[in-house]
Amino acid sequence: MTAKLLDGKFLAQTLQGELALQAQQFQQERGLPPGLAAVLVGENPASQVYVRNKQKACEKSGFSSWLHQLPENSSQADLLGLISQLNHDPKVHGILVQLPLPKHLDTNLVLDAVAPGKDVDGFGPESLGLLASGRPRFLPCTPHGVLILLQRNYIPVAGKHVVVLGRSTIVGKPMGLILLQQGLDATVTTCHSRTENLASLTRQADILVAAIGKARFVTAGMVRPGAVVIDVGINRQEDGKLAGDVDFEEVKKVASAITPVPGGIGPMTIAMLLHNTLQAARLALSR
Numbered sequence: 593m594t595a596k597l598l599d600g601k602f603l604a605q606t607l608q609g610e611l612a613l614q615a616q617q618f619q620q621e622r623g624l625p626p627g628l629a630a631v632l633v634g635e636n637p638a639s640q641v642y643v644r645n646k647q648k649a650c651e652k653s654g655f656s657s658w659l660h661q662l663p664e665n666s667s668q669a670d671l672l673g674l675i676s677q678l679n680h681d682p683k684v685h686g687i688l689v690q691l692p693l694p695k696h697l698d699t700n701l702v703l704d705a706v707a708p709g710k711d712v713d714g715f716g717p718e719s720l721g722l723l724a725s726g727r728p729r730f731l732p733c734t735p736h737g738v739l740i741l742l743q744r745n746y747i748p749v750a751g752k753h754v755v756v757l758g759r760s761t762i763v764g765k766p767m768g769l770i771l772l773q774q775g776l777d778a779t780v781t782t783c784h785s786r787t788e789n790l791a792s793l794t795r796q797a798d799i800l801v802a803a804i805g806k807a808r809f810v811t812a813g814m815v816r817p818g819a820v821v822i823d824v825g826i827n828r829q830e831d832g833k834l835a836g837d838v839d840f841e842e843v844k845k846v847a848s849a850i851t852p853v854p855g856g857i858g859p860m861t862i863a864m865l866l867h868n869t870l871q872a873a874r875l876a877l878s879r
Contacts, residue, residue, distance in 0.1 A: 594844060595821070595843075595844040595847040595848055595849050595850040596745075596849040597849075597850065597851075597852060598849050598851045598856065599852075599856075600737070600741055600851060600852075600855060600856040600857055601856075601859045603740075603741060603859075603860065603863075604737075604859035604860050604862060604863040605859075607860075607866075607867070608652060608653050608863055608866065611653045611863070611866050612652065612654050615654040615655055616654055618870065618873060618874070619654070622873075624656075625655055625656045626655045626656070626866075626869050626870045626872075627655065627656035627657070627658070627683045627684050627869070627873070628646070628650055628656070628657050628658075628684075628685070628686045628687075628688060628865070628866075628869045629657070629658045629659075629660060629678045629681075629684045629686070629687050629688070630643050630647065630657065630658070630659050630688045630690060631662070631671070631674060631678075631687065631688065631689045631690065632660070632661045633661075633663075633664065633666055633671060633690075633694055633697065634663070634664035634693075635664060638828070639690045639691075639692075642690060643659060643688075643690050646862055646865060647659060649862045649863070649866060650866065650869075655866060655870075656683065658684070660674055660678075662674065665694075666694075668697055668698060668701065668702075671693075671697060672701075672702065672705050675687065675689070675705045676705070678710070679705075679706070684710065685710060685712075685869055685872040685873035686710050686712030686869035686872045686873075689702055689703065689706065689713070703716050704716060704717060709872060710872055711730060712733075712865060712869050712871075712872050713865070713868075714730040714731055714732035714736075714868065715732065715761065720765075720766065720769075723766060723769050724769055726773060726774060728770075728773070729875075730868045730871065730872070731770060732766040733862075733864040733865045734762065734803075734824060734861045734864075735767035735770050736770065736864040736867075736868075737857055737860030737863065738767060738801060738824065738857060738860070739770055739771070739776075740860065740863075740864065741822070741851070741856075741857070741860055742799070742820070747799070747820055749771060749776055749777070749778040749799065750776065750777040750778065752798040752799055753781065753796055753797055753799075754768075754778045754779065754780050754781070754797065754798065754801065755783060755793060755796065755797035755799070755800050756768050756771075756781070756783070756803065757783050757784070757790075757794065757802045757803060757804050757809075757810065757837070758783075758784060758801075758802070758804045758824070759782055760805075763801075763824055764782060764803050765782070767803070768780045781793060781796070781797075785804060785806075791814045794810070795814060795815065795816045797815075797816060798816075798820065799820045799822065800815060800820070800821050800822065801822045801824060802821070802823050802824060802825060802836070802837040802838050803824035803825060803837065804825065804837050805825060805827070805837065806825070806827070806837060807825070807829065807835040807836070807837065808835055808837070809825075810823075810837055810838040810843060811842060811843070812842040812843050812845060815846050815847055816846075817846045817847075818847070818848045819846075819848065820847065820848055820849045820850070821838055821843055821849070821851070822850075822851050822857065823836035823838040823840070823853050824836075824857050825853065826853060826854070826858060834853055834854050835853065836851075836853030836856070838850070840853065
């Protein structure tokens with residue numbers, strides 16, 4: 593068996609084309625484009641690449657975008673002051689705070705400061721609370737990208753056993769909450785690095801979502817033959833190359849479908865960020 597490749601890069605380009613048409617219509621009706629402001633603190637090379645890619649996607653799709661870059665030693669007050677300014681700017685519909693932040697800054701305090709109506713990453717407590725209660729406003733971008741990739745490839749989730757490997761508030765927890773929503777109706781098991789008999793659980797999965805943050809952690813022996821494998825991990829190796837959380841070359845021999853790294857979930861995350869920004873713009877002007 594050779595797994596079908598789930599091409600997130602190609603699908604993301606298709607989605608951005610669809611969003612560009614919607615953004616054009618929005619601007620014609622409302623007189624301004626959807627606007628996304630990115631906040632980057634410090635000189636983290638990976639973060640700079642991610643922000644540039646997000647800005648390029650905005651430009652291609654007809655969104656306004658702004659990058660606010662602060663020095664590494666910026667204070668908590670400096671960062672919170674900038675976020676307050678963006679919260680009150682009517683041209684800014686979405687605010688992205690690029691993570692990770694420098695260690696001297698309180699990440700939770702910063703994310704809590706983003707206005708809930710502009711929390712297009714879906715990381716804030718109100719966004720996650722609404723998701724948990726079954727009334728989501730913005731779905732966190734990476735797990736939302738996983739869902740859309742499955743749906744656009746006609747991979748059903750209803751009634752399927754989905755094992756999510758990872759419990760972060762960015763991917764693991766919201767992934768499970770999304771799949772449990774009424775109308776999606778998956779059966780979800782969440783595992784993590786401290787789970788006992790981990791491989792016996794991952795082998796039960798119809799769909800395995802790997803988001804544990806360890807390069808090539810998921811081996812072929814952890815995957816049920818014919819399972820769908822979604823690799824959310826992005827790990828930079830000593831040689832500079834990227835590797836996912838899944839041993840791609842071995843697992844593709846047993847899986848029925850698999851995402852590559854790069855070119856899988858990463859581009860989908862950016863597409864969902866634009867989707868949320870357009871949604872935020874519509875909500876803002878409807879009020």
